[in-house]
């Protein structure tokens with residue numbers, strides 16, 4: 635049975651590959667992520683197709699620019715009708731505020747449901763060493779928490795962060811804040827390039843609202859079996 639807490643990342647190159655995966659996974663997956671790899675290759679048709687299939691869409695394009703450019707880009711993306719969209723929290727509070735205002739304005743103008751905006755904090759592929767290499771002065775966890783606080787103050791709906799920070803973000807930003815966590819690895823899957831990882835059930839127990847899982851499903855020998863195992867695991871953790 636589908637569970638909206640599972641978001642499957644469609645990191646493939648073409649519309650045809652995307653459609654094949656969505657057809658294969660059928661009704662068991664209700665929420666998909668379209669990221670840069672797919673969107674830069676196949677464009678807005680990806681989102682339209684998924685919406686036509688009755689799926690929820692997380693459009694993860696990680697907008698990062700000065701406030702005006704970020705806001706206008708987010709405004710344009712709002713017209714595609716995704717459910718969730720991202721921008722980088724490291725663009726700062728003024729940028730996040732401008733983008734949040736732009737989404738609200740554009741959705742009201744079009745009379746559509748307002749897509750929720752998520753701030754990407756520190757990528758889940760970074761460990762402490764990688765973070766310090768780019769000049770991080772505090773721990774990854776503290777930097778993530780600071781960005782989560784700024785995001786909420788700026789009117790952003792949630793964060794993209796690793797499951798390692800979920801418990802503290804939940805305590806800081808309350809029950810309604812979205813905590814969307816990539817870096818999820820079921821026991822049967824390889825870590826790949828992800829560094830701050832945990833299992834699907836543990837991430838939910840720690841307060842994640844959604845799990846983003848790509849390769850453990852899409853590159854599995856049998857994606858249906860992999861998705862079913864994950865769904866079985868998370869159904870034991872109540873929302």
Ligand SMILES: O=c1ccn([C@@H]2O[C@H](COP(=O)(O)O)[C@@H](O)[C@H]2O)c(=O)[nH]1
Pocket residue numbers: 643645667669754756757758759794795816817818826828846847848849850
């Ligand atoms: O910090 C981040 C932000 C985004 N992602 C995205 O999530 C998926 C994870 O895919 P896996 O194959 O399960 O590793 C991928 O699309 C990333 O772009 C992230 O991993 N970490």
